[in-house]
Amino acid sequence: MSIEAESGTRARTRRAILDAAVTVLSERRTASMSEIADAANVARSTLHRYFADRAELIEALVDNAIARGSAAVQEAALDKGPATDAIRRLALAYFDLGPLMTFLWQELSLDQEDHPFWQKMEAQGDPMTEVVERGLADGSFDPAFEAEWIRHMFWAVVFSTWELVSDGRMARQPAISAMLRTIEKALATEAAGA
Amino acid sequence: MSIEAESGTRARTRRAILDAAVTVLSERRTASMSEIADAANVARSTLHRYFADRAELIEALVDNAIARGSAAVQEAALDKGPATDAIRRLALAYFDLGPLMTFLWQELSLDQEDHPFWQKMEAQGDPMTEVVERGLADGSFDPAFEAEWIRHMFWAVVFSTWELVSDGRMARQPAISAMLRTIEKALATEAAGA
C-alpha cells in the first residue's frame, strides 16, 4: 500500500547501489557517478534512475547512515549501567559501522555548519550527548573536560582507529583494545590530581 | 648564482600563492586553480606561470609543509628532557602549524600508500618515532600501546583539536589544555594496573 511497495528486485538493486556508494565514497568523496555505478555492478543509467541527482544519492546515504547509526546506538543501550561501560559499548558499536563512519566523517567535515545530518539527528534526540553528560554529572568522567571536547575526541579516536585498521596498518584486535584503553584512560577521573 | 636567484618580487608572489593555497586547500582539497589564484589575489595565468601543473603546486606545498614541520620539530627539541615533556612540546608545535596540518592530513589520507611525503620524511629521519620509542623504552609511556598506535593517535588528537578550534566550536586555550591533558593521561603508565 505504501509508496515504497518496491518489487524485491528494486529493493535489492537499491541496496547494492547504496552499499557500493558508501564503500567508494568513503575512500574518495569526489568519486564520479560512473565509479559508483561500476562498483555496484550497475549501468550508470540505472544508477540515475534510482537517484536522479548526485545530491539525491548523498541524501539517501545520509539517511541510511542515520538509520544504521541509530540502530547501533540503540543496541549499545547507553542508558544502562555505568557511563564508562556505556561509552565503551558505543565505541565498539560505532567501530563496527566501518566505512559508513568514514563516509559520514568526510561528509560532515565538508559544510561544517548546519549539515542536514545534524538537523535530522536532533529531531530524534542524541543519546551520545546524554551519556556524556551523565558521566560528567556522576563523576565517572574527568570534570576537566567539556562535553563538546569529549564528544569530538571520542569520534576522532574511534574514527581514526577504524582508519588505521582498514588500511592495514594495524591488526583489528590490538587496535580495538588500544582504542578502548585510550578512551577509558583519557576519560577516567584521576585518583591523584595532575 | 643559484638557479633560485629570484627577484624579491617573484619570491613574494610565490609565497602569497603558497599561503593562499594552503588556506584554500585545507578547507576543500578539490578547490580549483581559479579559487586558489583568487585567494592569492593573482591572475590564474600568473599562478600557472609559477606552477605549471596542479601536481607541481601540490608538490611545492608538500615540500613547504615538510620544511615547516621539520622546523617545528627542531624547535621542540624532542631529544631533551623526559619523553612526556617532549611529546607535549611536539603537540604544541604541531598545533601551531594550523591549516598546514589540515592540508597535510587530507593530502596524506588520499593515496594512503607511499606518498612522496613519507619518502621525503624518511630521508631526513623521524624524531617523532624516536621520541615515542624512547618513551616506551624508559617506561614513561604505557607499554600496552604499540608505537604505531601512539603515533597515529597523537596525530588524530592534535589534528582534530585544531579542527575543533578552527571552526569555532571551542575556544583556543581550553582546547589546548584538554588536548595536552588527553595525551598525557592516555600515554601515562598506570600506577595501579587496569
Add this chain to the structure above:
DNA sequence: GAAAAATAAGACAGAGCTGTCCTATTACGG
C-alpha cells in the same frame, strides 16, 4: 624616464563529469 620584468585579462581546445534520453536485451512474475 626608459628598458626589463612581472602581471592581468582573456581566448582557446581538450578533457572529464553530469544529467537526460533512447533502444535493444535480459530477467521476473503471474
Add this chain to the structure above:
DNA sequence: CCGTAATAGGACAGCTCTGTCTTATTTTTC
C-alpha cells in the same frame, strides 16, 4: 510462456576545469 519490469549500453549537449597562449598593462629596477 508471455507480457511487463528492469537493465545495459550508448549518444548527446551542457558545464566546469585545465593547461597553453597571446596581448595589453602595470610595476620594478637601474
